[in-house]
Amino acid sequence: EELTTNNEELIINNEELTTSNEELIINNEELTTSNEELIINNEELRINNELENAVIEIGKIRNQFPLKPLLIVGNKADKLTEAQKHAIAAGIPEMLFLSAKEGTGVEELKDRLLSFVNTGALRNNETIVTNTRHYDSLLKALEEIQKVNHGLQMNLSSDLMAIDIREALYHFGEITGQVTNDELLGNIFANFCIGK
Incomplete structure (x- = not known):
């Protein structure tokens, strides 16, 4: 009789064990689902953060170049x-x-x-000079033109201002290719690959 009772208890315990295993499997599935949801939520959060940063950067660009x-x-x-x-x-x-x-x-x-x-959207009075050699030549030409302007205000002789005008034209010629000097040729050979 004790053996029978023990067997019945064993059967009940086996049923409880099976139920516990089933609950464990269900809990593991829920955990897996929660982990997947967590990964998806983290990905959405990352995308939202990147989107917010992009909107801020785009706003800065719009403000800088309206x-x-x-x-x-x-x-x-x-x-x-x-x-x-x-x-x-x-x-x-x-x-x-x-x-x-x-x-x-x-x-x-x-x-x-x-x-x-x-539509002409790219045309306006703003010019961007990307070549440093051209930029330097423009600055030098501007300096010479400012000297001419100062000379006009001071009523200097036109012969003196003609020297400054020639210098300004020389610097513009460096940009347009009308002036070739050894320094310019050296710059070309140093910065560009010229093959055979």
Whole structure:
């Protein structure tokens, strides 16, 4: 009788053990689901932080160049979900999504760039000089022109101001290619690869 009771207790304990194992499996599944949700939430948080930073930087650029057209391009759009694209577009409405890998959005990029040129959006009185040699020549020419202006205010002889005008023209000639001197040729050979 004790053996029977022990067997019954053993069966009950086995059932309880099975139930505990099932509960453990269910809890593990819930834990896995929670971890997956946590990963998704962390990814969304990272994207939201990056989006906020991008919006701030775009605002700084707009403030610095208020008259310039601004084209915001997001490459690797093939790696984003539609929900992520929608979230980005909500924060940056003018965002152009493209995927160089898949070739999507490239035509729209070309069209937008052409629209800037065709509408004259890129034309204004602001000129950006990117070549340091040209920039230096412009500064030297400006200095000579300022000397001429000062000479006019002081009623100096036109012969003296003609020297400054020639110097200014010389510096402009360095930019336009009308002046070639040994220093300029040395600069070309030093900064550019000239093959055989």
